[in-house]
Amino acid sequence: MTASNTPSPTILESTNVAKVHHSDANGHHSKSKRFQYLPPWTTPYVIGVGGPSGSGKTSVAAKIVSSLNVPWTVLISLDNFYKPLNAEQRRTAFENNYDFDHPTALDLDLAYEAISSLKEGKKTTIPVYSFVEHNRIPNKNITIYGASIIVLEGIYTLYDKRLLDLMDLKIYVDADLDVCLARRLSRDIVYRGRDLEGCLEQWERFVKPNAERYLRPKMKEADAIVPSLTDNGVAVELIINHIKSRLQQKSEEHLKELIELGHSDLVNVSEHPSLHELVPTNQVNAIITMLLNKMTSRYDFVFYFDRIATILLTQVLSDIPVYEKCTIETPEGTTIPDALKCDFNQITAINLIESGDCFMHSLKKTIPNIVTGKLLVQSDSRTGEPQLHFKLLPPDITNYKMVLLTEAQMISGASMIMSTQVLLDHGVELENIKVVVFLATEISIRRILNAFDGKVDIYVGKIVTKNELNRCDWAKARFVGAKYFGW
Amino acid sequence: MSTEPYKNVHLLNQSNQLVGLYTIIRDKNTARPDFIFYSDRIIRLLVEEGLNHLPVEPLTVRTHTDKPFDGVSFIGKICGVSIVRAGESMEEGLRDCCRSVRIGKILIQRDEETAKPKLFFEKLPEDIAQRYVFLLDPMLATGGSAIMATDVLIKRGVKPERIYFLNLICSKEGIDKYHAAFPDVKIVTGAIDQGLDENRYLIPGLGDFGDRYYCL
Structure with a gap:
């Protein structure tokens, strides 16, 4: 995955297309159109890989993941959902008398809950299972968020009807049971700490009969049946190509949705109550002129950017909510009842990589010990579709009153929309989110207002309107971060 | 963003944030590091408000895409003049906005014999008559030393309408007295307090600014 530094031209320049879409036959805008934004991880593509123990499911799943080669793919093993055993059951398990290969050994309810939660785009935790202890590892979980492709792998992946309904593609990996046994033996003895005798006994008593009874009949549920790994190259490649074309389609739909968000019946964005543009005072105008002048040295550029960033933050903070009043006494002994108390520690900032960090200096100048996080959303250089690559959010982010x-700079607005969605998915209230940007195009602001029902406050140093965009083409390229940091 | 209850008085917008900042610095229990930090924040707001009033001229610059941008540029030079010592606490806030700005100093002390303010020392940039001047003193109580300092500036040829007197707190009485002497000087402030007590201290005030900033 290579990410491009330049914004996707597709998103920015197709606004006219969206406009045509939006007009009815008479050229009138339809007033009823409702906008909403669904990030790619709200509808992840779920691939199920099932088949008998030792058939090579894991290899097939791993091959799919590595061939897709995108960071937002997550591979989940159904093994994580083995039921924890009680003392009695664990004793039987250590004596190799517990039937791990029966579908009831798995907590399929929990697996269903987890996958359907991921399918809704929510942050989801799944347990970690120890094959040595035959139990869930206490206090150890895997947290998954932001995946747009989920590969679920395990013997009974295709067993439960509810799980099947969540899957976009079902693959059954088939192999001769003798081959399966050979693979299973080496794996269980080497990697899972079992002994040969116990493994063989398990195979005869549980694995083989269960496979024949519960597993084989599920083969018919599969969209594709893949032979064992040694000779499945062609089959897997076909499947991968299929997945790629489906993903391409998904990303096109996502882009189209982003483009449509840019249009609305809002005639004048600048009058929207959630939008706060800096008052163009002499000082603000003079600083902006310095920043746009390509002859300005980096030394001056950093200084003036920090200046305007501080002015912008001051404006954001001027609306800081007051939660309590207090009584204070001055050194001269005068009592002030009902003094307003602002808690600046109730504010956190999430800097978008790459250039949100330009605000770091002014943030620290304004709130010295501010807690900060980071998000990286980048556009795929091939499709132009933005994707979440990295997130580092402060713990207890829901406790902050302003995030x-x-x-x-905001050009297409796509990464800001996705970042806002990430905060929402982590439980931050829409009203507490404040978008803070030095330079923004009107279309990006329109998209954010549309995507979040106008409920997110947006603070901007300078807005470039749609009509100005050709004359002000500097607003379409990222230059602030590059000049600030000297890239 | 300023409201003008008086002519030539620019009061900062009384936002939640600003009132909250004043709560912190007025509180006698606020420790010195916090007092300094939050005073500096207010001082910066005062400097920025002052800068907003300076005149500009059109300037077209070339952007990185080579398209021109019609902007503006400040005309005229500025300098700061601080009234020693409390006024010096405001120099950093001025330098944060205007690097390498020239700063003059005026020392005024109460004469023990006459009990009136007396000029002890002045050091001002040579070309101060051509400059806009930000006069720095955190408190305007009776206005005695501010009037004397402004008088020094005007005698050096500074035009009254080019002087901006920046302070954190002033009294109505102080404003009236000061403007009676210099009606054209602009006062930029963040708070107008009720009045003065029998010791001529601002009420509610925040104590001795210089002591709290430099010593306590």
Whole structure:
């Protein structure tokens, strides 16, 4: 995955297309159109890989993941959902008398809950199972968020009807049971700490009969049946190509949705109550002129960017909510009842990589010990579709009264929309999110207002309107971060 | 963003944030590091408000895409003049906005014999008559030393309408007295307090600014 530094031209320049879409035959805008934004991880593509123990499911699943080669693919093993055993059951398990290969050994209810939660785009935790202890590892979980492709792998992946309904593609990996046994023996003895005798006994008593009874009949549920690994190259490649074409389609739909968000019946965005543009005072105008002048040295550029960033943050903070009043006494002994108390520690800032970090200096100048996080959303250089690559959010982010999302420039607005969605998915209230941007195109602001029902406050140093965009083409390229950091 | 209850007085927008900042610095229990930090924040707001009033001229610059941008540029030079010592606490806030700005100093002390303010020392940039001047003193109580300092500036040829007197707190009485002497000087402030007590201290005030900033 290579990410491009330049914004996707597709998103920015197709606004006219969206406009045509949006007009009816008479050229009138339809007033009833409802906008909503669904990030790619709200509808992840779920691939199930099932088949008998030792058939090579894991290899097939791993091959799919590595061939897709995108960071937002997650591979989940159904083994994580083995039921924890009680003392009695664990004793039987250590004597190799517990039937791990019966579908009831798995907590399929929990697996269903987890996958359907992921399918809704929510942050989801799944347990970790120890094959040595025959139990869930206490206090150890895997947290998954932001995946747009989920590969679920395990013997009974295709067993439960509810799980099947969540899957977009079902693959059954088939192999001769003798081959399966050979593979299973080496794996269980080497990697899972079992002994040969116990493994063989398990195979005869549980694995083989269960496979024949519960597993084989599920083969008919599969969209594709793949032979064992040694000779499945062609089959797997076909499947991968299929997945790629489906993903391409998904990403096109996502892009189209982003483009449509850019249009609305809002005639004048600048009058929207959630939008706060800096008052163009002499000082603000003079600083902006310095920043746009390509002859300005980096030394001056950093200084003036920090200046305007501080002015912008001051404006954001001027609306800081007051939660309590207090009584204070001055050194001269005068009592002030009902003094307003602002808690600046109730503010956190999430800097968008790459250029949200330009606000770091001014943030620290304004709130010295501010807690900050980071998000990286980048556009795929091939499709132009933005994707979440990295996130580092402060713990207890829902406790903050203001969560600032900072970025030097907003061009298409796609990464800011996705970042806002990430905060929402982590339980941050829409009203507490404040988008803070130095330079923004009107279309990006329109998209954010549309995507979140106008409920997110947006603070901007300068807005470039749609009509100005050709004359002000500098607003379409990222230059602030590059000049600030000297890239 | 300023409201003008008086002519030539620019009061900062009384936002939640600003009132909250004043709560912190007025509180006698606020420790010195916090007092300094939050005073500096207010001082910066005062400097920025002052800068907003300076005149600009059109300037077209070339952007990185080579398309021109019609912007503006400040005309005229500025300098700061601080009234020693409390006024010096405001120099950093000025330098944060205007690097390498020239700063003059005026020392005024109460004369023990006459009990009136007396000029002890002044050091001002040579070309101060051509400059806009930000006069720095955190408190305007009776206005005695501010009037004397402004008088020094005007005698050096500074035009009154080019002087901006920046302070954190002033009294109505102080404003009236000061403007009676210099009606054209603009006062930029963040708070107008009720009045003065029998010791001529601002009420509610925040104590001795210089002591809290430099010593306590």
